[in-house]
Amino acid sequence: MKKLINSTDSVVTDALAGMAAAHPDLRVDLAHKVVYRRAAPTPGKVGLVSGGGSGHEPLHAGFVGHGMLDAACPGEIFTSPVPDQVIEASHGVDGGAGVLHIVKNYTGDVMNFEMAAEVCAEEGVEVGTVLVNDDVAVKDSLYTAGRRGTGATVFVEKMTGALAETGAPLGEVAKLGGRVNARSRSFGVALSSCTVPAAGGPTFDLGDAEVELGIGIHGEPGRTRAPAAPARELTRVAMDAVHDDLPLSGEVLVMVNGMGGTPLVELYVVFAEVAAYLREKGAVPARSLVGNYVTSLDMQGFSVTVCLLTDQLTQLWDAPVQTPSLRWGR
Amino acid sequence: MKKLINSTDSVVTDALAGMAAAHPDLRVDLAHKVVYRRAAPTPGKVGLVSGGGSGHEPLHAGFVGHGMLDAACPGEIFTSPVPDQVIEASHGVDGGAGVLHIVKNYTGDVMNFEMAAEVCAEEGVEVGTVLVNDDVAVKDSLYTAGRRGTGATVFVEKMTGALAETGAPLGEVAKLGGRVNARSRSFGVALSSCTVPAAGGPTFDLGDAEVELGIGIHGEPGRTRAPAAPARELTRVAMDAVHDDLPLSGEVLVMVNGMGGTPLVELYVVFAEVAAYLREKGAVPARSLVGNYVTSLDMQGFSVTVCLLTDQLTQLWDAPVQTPSLRWGR
Known part of the structure; x- marks a missing residue:
């Protein structure tokens, strides 16, 4: 195996340091592994958080910015982000209008985002969730009960992001996300x-x-x-x-x-x-x-x-x- | 070898058909293998033409549009475009202010662009040329006398493209291209x-x-x-x-x-x-x-x-x- 990495342990952190250096519009919390819009949170706007295993770049961190995500939580390579990352990100993007979690349908992702959503709710942050499950290939798979979430994530993130910029409420943004996924x-x-x-x-x-x-x-x-x-x-x-x-x-x-x-x-x-x-x-x-x-x-x-x-x-x-x-x- | 192609002969033409279908702002002349801005030529603006072997995508056709190239001439995979392509493209983008050829320093590219420039000049189209030779790795190489032209091509195409949009004359745009390459x-x-x-x-x-x-x-x-x-x-x-x-x-x-x-x-x-x-x-x-x-x-x-x-x-x-x-x- 030949890869452009420094060590197998540091790939994700090293890549996040690169994103921070390349994109001044982003703010990268290396300790928590969260990538934010520099100006997050946007008061009065629903905050959009997505995340998942690394190795799928540009998904998700490459889609943080105006008109799309407010934060992304990259897990280790092909490994779900941990609940703490998602909780941290949700607090960081909550501008008072609640937070939408966009989750690809993999068992680990779903579980960790659910745990994070529960903690957020206890802490007074309103959370909605869109589950993406667009892959028609198989009914269940190695890491998934039900259909896997793949390419439609880009569409859901783009379209919910655009709607959130208009000041639409959380319920409406979440519903739109579900509709994009369904179509x-x-x-x-x-x-x-x-x-x-x-x-x-x-x-x-x-x-x-x-x-x-x-x-x-x-x-x-x-x-x-x-x-x-x-x-x-x-x-x-x-x-x-x-x-x-x-x-x-x-x-x-x-x-x-x-x-x-x-x-x-x-x-x-x-x-x-x-x-x-x-x-x-x-x-x-x-x-x-x-x-x-x-x-x-x-x-x-x-x-x-x-x-x-x-x-x-x-x-x-x-x-x-x-x-x-x-x-x-x- | 496994590739997403229909046949080794049709790769470039099939890909150009895909570009035409994906990008309504482009006009693709499949017969001559030239990719234009839809609205080319722009009257009074220097027309920018680049080209080279295919297999380097998005270079060059992916950089055709406002603020960058007016046309790109893709050769076969790793093969220079023929003079006829470049002549056709040069006529197609000449809005009366002349045409700039941006050429990576490979022997075949240089020769074919030179032949095209001579024909254009005979036909009354003023042509300037920027030669890109930024690769410090080797002095001469398999396909090149002198340094090879690589990544700086993107910078030259972007910056000369931006200058050309301001209505700058051919001599000035060509000189700028040389300066970008030199730096x-x-x-x-x-x-x-x-x-x-x-x-x-x-x-x-x-x-x-x-x-x-x-x-x-x-x-x-x-x-x-x-x-x-x-x-x-x-x-x-x-x-x-x-x-x-x-x-x-x-x-x-x-x-x-x-x-x-x-x-x-x-x-x-x-x-x-x-x-x-x-x-x-x-x-x-x-x-x-x-x-x-x-x-x-x-x-x-x-x-x-x-x-x-x-x-x-x-x-x-x-x-x-x-x-x-x-x-x-x-």
């Missing part, structure tokens, strides 16, 4: 395994001419292995899985996401196939993201996430955002 | 080889515990091979090479660039070391980029590029930019 679906394909620094070797073995269909973002098994195939066929498998679960129609937001080790030129090849598939079904790729947003360390592969847009969701997507890894408008 | 230096480190689709296997072999110091963006050899080492040591080698060539002081713009297969979490680890190194030398990392900007397909590794800022360069860097892969301001 979104994902499916991932791996060409190679990731390598977790502390493990020192690949999480799973995949043959030279094999792919994993329905891969999870920690290398958890998907639906099945299959022979490697052209991008067109792999894309069709992913899109069929999405479409079978949530028929695609109207204007959609679509993300073609790299797993961390896949060149951008290949992601654009996939996007062309996704766009063609959508048009074939009578849907319109009205908004899009192509790049690395919810990664799995150095894994090669992609995931596709689709959200059925409404006028409100399109407006919230288009609203200004200023974070390290998503920024537009002003 | 910038780069050095790259590879942990693994890239795999070119048409070749079907790794470009070079690197041992399990070995890195290549001074790597080129096509996998050309660098200065030397060395044992794998902590990020702190690899960063120091890169920064020493830069500092030995151009003493670092004052405010600097610094890019920690991923080679395509390296997770973002590792790039932030490197950035923390770069920032510490700069402070040690009395320099200030006043502006930064951390991510994949000048890649080498799926290579694992990083490069660092530093530019000594002036007030003018900082202003041009901060000016609004709206491209697929760099955007801020308005």
Whole structure:
């Protein structure tokens, strides 16, 4: 294993120090491992907190900033953040209008965010929660009861973030988050395994001419292995899985996401196939993201996430955002 | 070899179709393989054209848009664009104020852009050229007489793009480009080889515990091979090479660039070391980029590029930019 790290123990802390040095709009609490907007809390605004294991960058810390998250709690690599981190972050972003926790559906994340929410409630901080569970690949998985939360997290964080900036109350922001999740679906394909620094070797073995269909973002098994195939066929498998679960129609937001080790030129090849598939079904790729947003360390592969847009969701997507890894408008 | 492609012959065209589908602000001429701003040419503005082999995405097509390039000419993977592409693009962006060619110093690129510039001149289009040659690793290399052009290309394209938006004349924009290049230096480190689709296997072999110091963006050899080492040591080698060539002081713009297969979490680890190194030398990392900007397909590794800022360069860097892969301001 070769990695650009100083030691397997210090990866997350060292990377957070790098974020602090690179992004003056962020304030990084290295002791508690929380990344805040510099000006948090914003009085009168619902505070948005997300978090999860590290190794999925830019998720979540790369989405802290105006129009998106107020704080992110990175756990160790592929390890849930601890309740103390989430409690600390929730206090740090509470501007008097309550705090929304955005949680990907993994057993550890759900448990730790729940514990944190209980403590916050006892301490007088109102907390709402959005659970993201968009991955159609498997019903239950290695780390999850029910569906896994993957790419739709980016959509939920962006759209709830935009709504929170308007001063909307906690209940409304939470409800919107649930609606975005309900209208979104994902499916991932791996060409190679990731390598977790502390493990020192690949999480799973995949043959030279094999792919994993329905891969999870920690290398958890998907639906099945299959022979490697052209991008067109792999894309069709992913899109069929999405479409079978949530028929695609109207204007959609679509993300073609790299797993961390896949060149951008290949992601654009996939996007062309996704766009063609959508048009074939009578849907319109009205908004899009192509790049690395919810990664799995150095894994090669992609995931596709689709959200059925409404006028409100399109407006919230288009609203200004200023974070390290998503920024537009002003 | 497993890749998200349909065929080794169609990678570039298929990816361009994906760019066209994803980015409504771009106009993609698939026949000539040129990516334009939708509204090109802009009357009275110097038109900026760059290009080079594909496989370095988002360079260059990801930097087409307001405040940066007017057109990009992607060649086949790691292959220079042909003169006809550059001629076509130059005509397409000529708004009457002339056209600037931004060329990375590789023998094929230089020759083909020169041929295109001659034809353009005969046809009455005024052309200026900026040659980028920022890589301090080697004096000459496999594909280059003199220094290679790498990361500084992003700085040159951004800053000349910002100046061109103000209506500055061709001579002034070209001169600025030369100044940015002269004040910038780069050095790259590879942990693994890239795999070119048409070749079907790794470009070079690197041992399990070995890195290549001074790597080129096509996998050309660098200065030397060395044992794998902590990020702190690899960063120091890169920064020493830069500092030995151009003493670092004052405010600097610094890019920690991923080679395509390296997770973002590792790039932030490197950035923390770069920032510490700069402070040690009395320099200030006043502006930064951390991510994949000048890649080498799926290579694992990083490069660092530093530019000594002036007030003018900082202003041009901060000016609004709206491209697929760099955007801020308005």
